Amino acid sequence: MHISEGILSAPVLGTGWAVAVAGIGFGLKKTPVEKLPETALVSSVLFLVSLVHVPVGPSSIHLTVLGLAGILLGWSALPGLFVALLLQGLLLQFGGILSLGANATIMGTAALAAYGVWRLFPEKRRLAAAFTGGFVAVITGSALVTVSLFLSGKELVSVAVLIFAANLPLAVVEGVLTMFCVGFLRRLLPQYVLKSA
Numbered sequence: 001m002h003i004s005e006g007i008l009s010a011p012v013l014g015t016g017w018a019v020a021v022a023g024i025g026f027g028l029k030k031t032p033v034e035k036l037p038e039t040a041l042v043s044s045v046l047f048l049v050s051l052v053h054v055p056v057g058p059s060s061i062h063l064t065v066l067g068l069a070g071i072l073l074g075w076s077a078l079p080g081l082f083v084a085l086l087l088q089g090l091l092l093q094f095g096g097i098l099s100l101g102a103n104a105t106i107m108g109t110a111a112l113a114a115y116g117v118w119r120l121f122p123e124k125r126r127l128a129a130a131f132t133g134g135f136v137a138v139i140t141g142s143a144l145v146t147v148s149l150f151l152s153g154k155e156l157v158s159v160a161v162l163i164f165a166a167n168l169p170l171a172v173v174e175g176v177l178t179m180f181c182v183g184f185l186r187r188l189l190p191q192y193v194l195k196s197a
Contacts, residue, residue, distance in 0.1 A: 001048075002103055003145060005096030009152040014149070016102025020082065023108050027078030035076055042069050048086060050094070061170050063096070065108055066141060067134030067178040070114030072185075072193065077111040078104070102148055109130035110141035114178075126186065126193075127179050134178025138171035 008016070029040060042065075049063040069077040077168035082104045087093040095103045114133035121129030142164045185193050 002085075002095035003099045003148060005098050007152060007156070008099055008102055008148055012148050012151050014099055016099070016105045018101075019109065020078075020101040020104040023078045023105065024082050027075045027108075028076040031079065035073070039076045039080040040083075041075070042072055043084040044067055045053075047084040048080060049158075050084075051092075052157035055180050055190035062109070063170070063177070064107070064138060064141065064174060065177070066110040067114035067130070067174055068181050070111035070116075070137060071118045071130060071133050071182060073111070074115050075112070077115070078108040079141045081107050081111060106141050106144040106148065109144060110137040113137055113140040117189055127183055130182035131179040135180065135185040137178075138174045139168055142167040142171075157186070 046065050046069060049065055052062055054061050066077075066081075069081065074078060082100075085095060085100055085103050085107065089096050089100055114137040117133040117136050119131050121132070126183045148158040149163070151158040182193060
């Protein structure tokens with residue numbers, strides 16, 4: 001879900017940066033110092049899993065673990081994701097600096113969607129909540145990429161639709177992956193899995 005430099009229009013880039021700065025600021029306020037190691041660990045996992053790309057037409061898809069990030073971190077996911085995306089942009093040229101705000105907004109919103117889904121489910125339905133959170137995170141991120149491309153130019157509509165369609169199978173894979181990870185963590189380290197509201 002990395003949008004490269006030179007694709008998005010100036011209004012979309014500006015809006016992305018404005019939303020990202022506000023979200024990161026709020027996320028930092030909601031992140032206690034003792035949660036920083038966990039945030040760094042999840043950020044590192046996101047950095048690593050997104051290095052494996054599967055080419056699909058003019059783009060590619062990759063695991064995101066955004067659902068897991070949202071479930072484990074809540075609002076703290078936003079600053080963690082920003083750091084991972086910044087390092088990917090600087091070190092690997094994934095995304096870019098100008099598009100960093102839009103990418104952070106897209107991925108942060110996707111993680112928060114998973115967090116919202118997680119909080120809606122009762123405690124006894126946690127595995128279903130984890131699957132749904134992982135699925136919803138990918139769908140949300142793909143939809144926001146599609147909207148960003150659409151708002152940046154009519155010539156990008158066909159690419160946007162292709163990217164969204166290519167991410168549908170990934171949404172199922174991410175849902176299953178998130179479900180297994182949450183199930184494992186609930187048994188081994190239950191203190192790291194956020195409770196419902």
